[in-house]
Amino acid sequence: MPQVTLTVNGKQHTVEVEGRTLLVELLREKLRLTGTHVGCDTSQCGACVVHVNGDSVKSCTTLAVMCDGAHVTTIEGLAAPDGTLHPMQEAFREYHALQCGFCTPGMVMSAVDLVRKNPQGLSEKEIREGLEGNLCRCTGYHNIVKAIAAAQEVMHGRRASVAAAAE
Amino acid sequence: MNLVTPFEGIGASVKRKEDLRFLSGRGQYTDDINRPGQAYAFILRSPHAHARIAGIETAKAAAMPGVLAVYTSADLAGIGGLPCGWQIHNKDGTPMAEPKHPVLAEGKVRHVGDPVAVVIAETRARARDAAEAVLVDYEVLPAVASMAAAQAPGAPLVHEGVAGNLCYDWHIGDAAQVEAAFAKAAHRVVFETTNNRLVPNAMEPRCAVGDYDTATGEHTLYTTSQNPHVIRLLMGAFVLNIPEAKLRVVAPDVGGGFGSKIYHYAEEAIVTWAAAKLGRPVKWTADRSESFVSDAHGRDHVTRAELALDAEGRFLALKVSTQANMGAYLSTFAPCVPTYLYATLLAGVYTTPAIYAEVKAVFTNTVPVDAYRGAGRPEATFLLERLVDVAAKRCGFDRVELRRKNFISPDAFPYQTPVALQYDSGNYHATLDAALATADWAGFEARRAEAKARGRLRGIGISTYLEACGIAPSAVVGSLGARAGLYEVGTIRVHPTGSVTVLTGAHSHGQGHETTFAQLVADKLGVPIANVEVVHGDTAKVPFGMGTYGSRSLAVGGSAMDKAMDKIIAKGKKIAAHLMEASVEDIEFDRGTFRVAGTDKAKSLTEISLAAYVPHNYPIEELEPGLEETAFYDPKNFTYPGGCHIAEVEIEPETGRVHLVNFTAVDDVGRVINPMIVEGQVQGGVAQGVGQALLEGCVYDADGQLLSGSMLDYTMPRADDLAPVSVATHTTLCTHNPLGVKGCGEVGAIGSPPAVINAVVDALRDWGVEHIEMPATPQKIWSIIHGKSC
Amino acid sequence: MYDFAYHKPATLADAVKLLAADPDAKAVSGGHTLIPALKLRLNKPSALVDLSGIAEMKGIRREGGALVIGALTRHAEVAESAEVKAAIPALAYLAAHIGDVQVRNRGTLGGSVSNNDPAADYPAAVLGLGATVHTSKRKIAADDFFLGMFTTALEPDEILVAISFPIPEKAGYAKMKNPASRYVMAGAFVSKGPMGVRVAINGAGPCVFRQSAMEAALAAQWSPEAVAGIKQDADGLNSDIHGSAEYRAHLVTVMAKRAVAAAG
Numbered sequence A: 001m002p003q004v005t006l007t008v009n010g011k012q013h014t015v016e017v018e019g020r021t022l023l024v025e026l027l028r029e030k031l032r033l034t035g036t037h038v039g040c041d042t043s044q045c046g047a048c049v050v051h052v053n054g055d056s057v058k059s060c061t062t063l064a065v066m067c068d069g070a071h072v073t074t075i076e077g078l079a080a081p082d083g084t085l086h087p088m089q090e091a092f093r094e095y096h097a098l099q100c101g102f103c104t105p106g107m108v109m110s111a112v113d114l115v116r117k118n119p120q121g122l123s124e125k126e127i128r129e130g131l132e133g134n135l136c137r138c139t140g141y142h143n144i145v146k147a148i149a150a151a152q153e154v155m156h157g158r159r160a161s162v163a164a165a166a167e
Numbered sequence B: 001m002n003l004v005t006p007f008e009g010i011g012a013s014v015k016r017k018e019d020l021r022f023l024s025g026r027g028q029y030t031d032d033i034n035r036p037g038q039a040y041a042f043i044l045r046s047p048h049a050h051a052r053i054a055g056i057e058t059a060k061a062a063a064m065p066g067v068l069a070v071y072t073s074a075d076l077a078g079i080g081g082l083p084c085g086w087q088i089h090n091k092d093g094t095p096m097a098e099p100k101h102p103v104l105a106e107g108k109v110r111h112v113g114d115p116v117a118v119v120i121a122e123t124r125a126r127a128r129d130a131a132e133a134v135l136v137d138y139e140v141l142p143a144v145a146s147m148a149a150a151q152a153p154g155a156p157l158v159h160e161g162v163a164g165n166l167c168y169d170w171h172i173g174d175a176a177q178v179e180a181a182f183a184k185a186a187h188r189v190v191f192e193t194t195n196n197r198l199v200p201n202a203m204e205p206r207c208a209v210g211d212y213d214t215a216t217g218e219h220t221l222y223t224t225s226q227n228p229h230v231i232r233l234l235m236g237a238f239v240l241n242i243p244e245a246k247l248r249v250v251a252p253d254v255g256g257g258f259g260s261k262i263y264h265y266a267e268e269a270i271v272t273w274a275a276a277k278l279g280r281p282v283k284w285t286a287d288r289s290e291s292f293v294s295d296a297h298g299r300d301h302v303t304r305a306e307l308a309l310d311a312e313g314r315f316l317a318l319k320v321s322t323q324a325n326m327g328a329y330l331s332t333f334a335p336c337v338p339t340y341l342y343a344t345l346l347a348g349v350y351t352t353p354a355i356y357a358e359v360k361a362v363f364t365n366t367v368p369v370d371a372y373r374g375a376g377r378p379e380a381t382f383l384l385e386r387l388v389d390v391a392a393k394r395c396g397f398d399r400v401e402l403r404r405k406n407f408i409s410p411d412a413f414p415y416q417t418p419v420a421l422q423y424d425s426g427n428y429h430a431t432l433d434a435a436l437a438t439a440d441w442a443g444f445e446a447r448r449a450e451a452k453a454r455g456r457l458r459g460i461g462i463s464t465y466l467e468a469c470g471i472a473p474s475a476v477v478g479s480l481g482a483r484a485g486l487y488e489v490g491t492i493r494v495h496p497t498g499s500v501t502v503l504t505g506a507h508s509h510g511q512g513h514e515t516t517f518a519q520l521v522a523d524k525l526g527v528p529i530a531n532v533e534v535v536h537g538d539t540a541k542v543p544f545g546m547g548t549y550g551s552r553s554l555a556v557g558g559s560a561m562d563k564a565m566d567k568i569i570a571k572g573k574k575i576a577a578h579l580m581e582a583s584v585e586d587i588e589f590d591r592g593t594f595r596v597a598g599t600d601k602a603k604s605l606t607e608i609s610l611a612a613y614v615p616h617n618y619p620i621e622e623l624e625p626g627l628e629e630t631a632f633y634d635p636k637n638f639t640y641p642g643g644c645h646i647a648e649v650e651i652e653p654e655t656g657r658v659h660l661v662n663f664t665a666v667d668d669v670g671r672v673i674n675p676m677i678v679e680g681q682v683q684g685g686v687a688q689g690v691g692q693a694l695l696e697g698c699v700y701d702a703d704g705q706l707l708s709g710s711m712l713d714y715t716m717p718r719a720d721d722l723a724p725v726s727v728a729t730h731t732t733l734c735t736h737n738p739l740g741v742k743g744c745g746e747v748g749a750i751g752s753p754p755a756v757i758n759a760v761v762d763a764l765r766d767w768g769v770e771h772i773e774m775p776a777t778p779q780k781i782w783s784i785i786h787g788k789s790c
Numbered sequence C: 001m002y003d004f005a006y007h008k009p010a011t012l013a014d015a016v017k018l019l020a021a022d023p024d025a026k027a028v029s030g031g032h033t034l035i036p037a038l039k040l041r042l043n044k045p046s047a048l049v050d051l052s053g054i055a056e057m058k059g060i061r062r063e064g065g066a067l068v069i070g071a072l073t074r075h076a077e078v079a080e081s082a083e084v085k086a087a088i089p090a091l092a093y094l095a096a097h098i099g100d101v102q103v104r105n106r107g108t109l110g111g112s113v114s115n116n117d118p119a120a121d122y123p124a125a126v127l128g129l130g131a132t133v134h135t136s137k138r139k140i141a142a143d144d145f146f147l148g149m150f151t152t153a154l155e156p157d158e159i160l161v162a163i164s165f166p167i168p169e170k171a172g173y174a175k176m177k178n179p180a181s182r183y184v185m186a187g188a189f190v191s192k193g194p195m196g197v198r199v200a201i202n203g204a205g206p207c208v209f210r211q212s213a214m215e216a217a218l219a220a221q222w223s224p225e226a227v228a229g230i231k232q233d234a235d236g237l238n239s240d241i242h243g244s245a246e247y248r249a250h251l252v253t254v255m256a257k258r259a260v261a262a263a264g
Helices: A023-030 A087-094 A104-116 A124-130 A142-155 A162-166 B019-023 B124-131 B147-151 B175-183 B228-240 B266-278 B288-294 B377-395 B399-406 B428-438 B441-453 B474-479 B513-525 B553-579 B605-613 B675-695 B747-763 B778-789 C012-021 C034-039 C075-080 C082-087 C089-096 C101-106 C109-115 C122-128 C212-220 C224-228 C245-263
Strands: A003-008 A011-016 A049-052 A055-058 A071-073 B039-045 B051-057 B067-072 B115-121 B135-140 B166-173 B187-195 B207-213 B218-223 B247-250 B282-285 B301-309 B315-327 B354-363 B457-466 B488-494 B500-504 B532-535 B587-590 B593-596 B602-604 B628-633 B642-651 B658-668 B725-729 C005-007 C025-028 C047-050 C060-063 C066-070 C132-135 C139-141 C146-148 C160-166 C170-177 C184-193 C196-202
Touching (some): A011 A023, A023 A049, A049 A104, A055 A104, A055 C101, A087 A104, A087 A142, A087 A162, A087 B019, A124 A142, A142 A162, A142 B675, B039 B266, B039 B288, B051 B115, B067 B124, B067 B266, B115 B266, B147 B315, B147 B354, B175 B315, B175 B354, B187 B377, B207 B266, B218 B266, B228 B247, B228 B266, B266 B282, B301 B377, B377 B399, B377 B457, B399 B428, B428 B441, B428 B457, B428 B642, B428 B658, B428 B725, B441 B457, B457 B747, B488 B513, B488 B553, B488 B605, B500 B513, B500 B553, B513 B532, B513 B553, B553 B587, B553 B593, B553 B605, B553 B628, B593 B605, B658 B675, B658 B747, B675 B725, B675 B747, B778 C245, C012 C025, C060 C082, C066 C082, C066 C109, C075 C082, C075 C089, C075 C109, C082 C089, C089 C122, C089 C245, C122 C160, C122 C170, C122 C184, C170 C245, C184 C245, C196 C245, C212 C224
Parallel strands (some): B039 B282, B218 B247, B500 B532, B658 B725, C005 C047, C025 C047
Antiparallel strands (some): B067 B115, B166 B354, B187 B301, B207 B218, B207 B282, B301 B315, B457 B642, B488 B500, B587 B593, B593 B602, B642 B658, C066 C160, C132 C139, C132 C160, C184 C196
């Protein structure tokens, strides 16, 4: 069986996998990081989004063996080690951008990548388009879009807190 | 006046208590649960819509590496079929046809996705590998994939013995009175429509883990359910014959339901049974494509309606004839959806004095259909609100004024409709006026002209709707065919030092109960919500419950908690009276403090709870120690939320794409506990309603193959399909529950589809279009524009 | 999915050797075309040969009048490349609109073009710009490369290494997406430059194709109006629940018009 060594949320792991093992299966079943979810089988829903070497990817469409040597961040690794939430997590709570919570980890990870790569700032329309790879069935996206708009202000240092950005 | 600081009682937009675990990846959904020694089940499903099973060869699969067992229906001797929870009676008084719904197919498959065999192996992949080695000898039979095909003369029968594939032929209302009214009508408006079949697609696929303790003989089922006690009752009593005391059902964090996780499904019984049989925990998790053919679908009505109006536009009578698709088997609550959740809503917000509706439920070779967000009420609302627009157009009335003219007036409550329901409260004029103002209805023509200059066709549409929530009382629903009571249970456990645990039979799968219910406690008992824990979803912890669906949690479950809190206060007063040497009648309670009236003598709830658990100085002769109370609340009536939705759309004429550009919702959901959560519920409901109107539709081909069988083919609403939604509430209180609440979970999905389609039809007014069936896809719109303009 | 062996060669030669030795092996880079098919068990390769470690298949460079893009270049890299934006903005635009962000972060040019999904974006640019496909064996003109649905001129042990896009004077791309999958339902890539006037249509038919009547019209007069009146024959076009052949034929004209307008 192939072996992969990868760093997940700052911790290195060496794991035996099958060739067909998906990254999401490695995370959920081998490392028991169950915050990353699987919501579809056609790479549509984005519940499985994690960061691989700084880019958001669908871990259900990535083989574990292809991640040898990679740095992976999952939702469990987004907050600071002392538990302080990332501004995106904070904004999702502040703006009620989650209901059942199932799409939330992937949605948050996608949103973080989207904002990081667009330091110029995103309009409401651009945020909506940037979420093409993430489905939410509960919220109607309205509050997710608001949360991301607020979080980008904090992530780019234009505001001190997501609550302040709300005003 | 409130002692909780900052204010976090009724009416406060408190941030949700549950969010931290979901945002940090520490939610615990069913598939996140892994039991020691767990094996995995894969369900082999029928690729055919209708076939006889001549034989199943499992030996090769059973011998494959890692395979623990392969089971077919032959192995399930003594196990019952999946029960139906509601019995409808035909017009002639005979009961509906209720064919067996086997856990695994018995001799025949009746829809694509019908479970045929289960393979259990050490890993998910190995189970699936082995399932491919199970050889099923199918003799393919002709299928009936639509209600039209199922009702054609000589049509193949889905169930032998169910003639004409007719499950029931039911009616409600006074046909003679309706005919008399039609005879003197100035206008008669006929309207026909199909309410499109939908796939619920909660983001979390269904999952079930069965576990069995050989030492105690206890079974545990972890499952993605909206109502674990109902599953325990149905599965224990009717399918597996396990006494309740030996069966624990846990529905942990559940990733959305929208109705689809109410029902008792075969996979729950399979993993529970197999875990005991194998002595190993067994997990099954649906792939999304599997969900498409195994989760109950929603809607799927074909209806012909006729409205009689007098010369001034007053509605005189309505008659409705509906066919409702049941799919291949009766799902748990399927029969009540097109009857008591649909036809009883046909008065809507209007004073139509005479209504007659008949409903035929039809079996087809498709996935079973059951309640999906709104359940029956969206179908009734779409019918009515399109019909009113069509009537306005044909008879030359203004569509807003026609509605207003026929509204039940605010002073007419309680209002008895001709189709059984009695509305307790509402103010449809107020919600209409507020919505018209917010949406700037009056300024629309200028926006339309501006859009035209940009090459876009702009339209505006309105829907004034009503729904019935919190289905009850038990005695009434029982007389209508429900095989269950529809009360709710709440326990308030005040701990010795004053923190509170709430046990509720309602189940939260996105609704934010852990916050809203804590707010009820904060408001009434004065306990900060940080000190209130809400426990739900576990039959071993919660005494009993009927679960969450039909926007019932707050109206029924919240009222049960309120009653339990009344009992806590009553007992607390007795303890306080003892401690302060006063008479019970003189004790007053207000948010956390027991006071002797007219004095400054007071005891906090914490002092009282401590005395109750450390009863050194305690009226032990008259009162038991402890401070925990349970209440069962059985409502006196449904609740009746209502309101007005206005949609504005723009169409790209070249491609037929419809863009939602504006949406206004003004809803009366009764008293609002947490405005932030209510707004979120409405936003989400509207998204599903817009999805039904513009994007979503289940398509079967004539052979019963599901063409829209994955998220590549079934259009799920995405962020860029939707637009900002303006949500406001206008409250009239429910008169018969202690909280005055009505329910907000479904209003968005009920009110919005006709508003959107009315807007699309309005956008195409130059083409003389009268109706467009849902979903109004680009191709459909293009065909209309193309067909008329060329 | 079915299990398979996994190889990650460091050189092109080793990759070719692995593919030549095993006719059931398949090449993979980003995996965003292959892995979904594997998950649905539509495909049962004995081994996957992961090309992502091969340095010679990477990079974006200007070579005379052409832009040469390595097969391993991810869509996001093409979309963000200053070189591509300057030379062929329509190509950067196309790459920026493939699938979703996560697809663009993993999917590669070579993977998309080798697979030749009728609903993919890149084949329209390759054909619409008259690009040349460089493989481990030879150079293939775009006009000779796309043979049919999911079929190209590539041989089983032949690997797409890079694509050379001639830099046009003008180019534009427009597409209508399938509402559910968001793949291309009908798209048009138009260009005017060293390879003449070219109109490539994707999504609408079983394979990307050139629309010669539109090319002639645009050669005569480069304007959206020039193609507005040209109807695409619906015969042979794809048809599904979201778009009939007739609807797609109509969209071809609309998208061509929009692509020309975008090209300026």
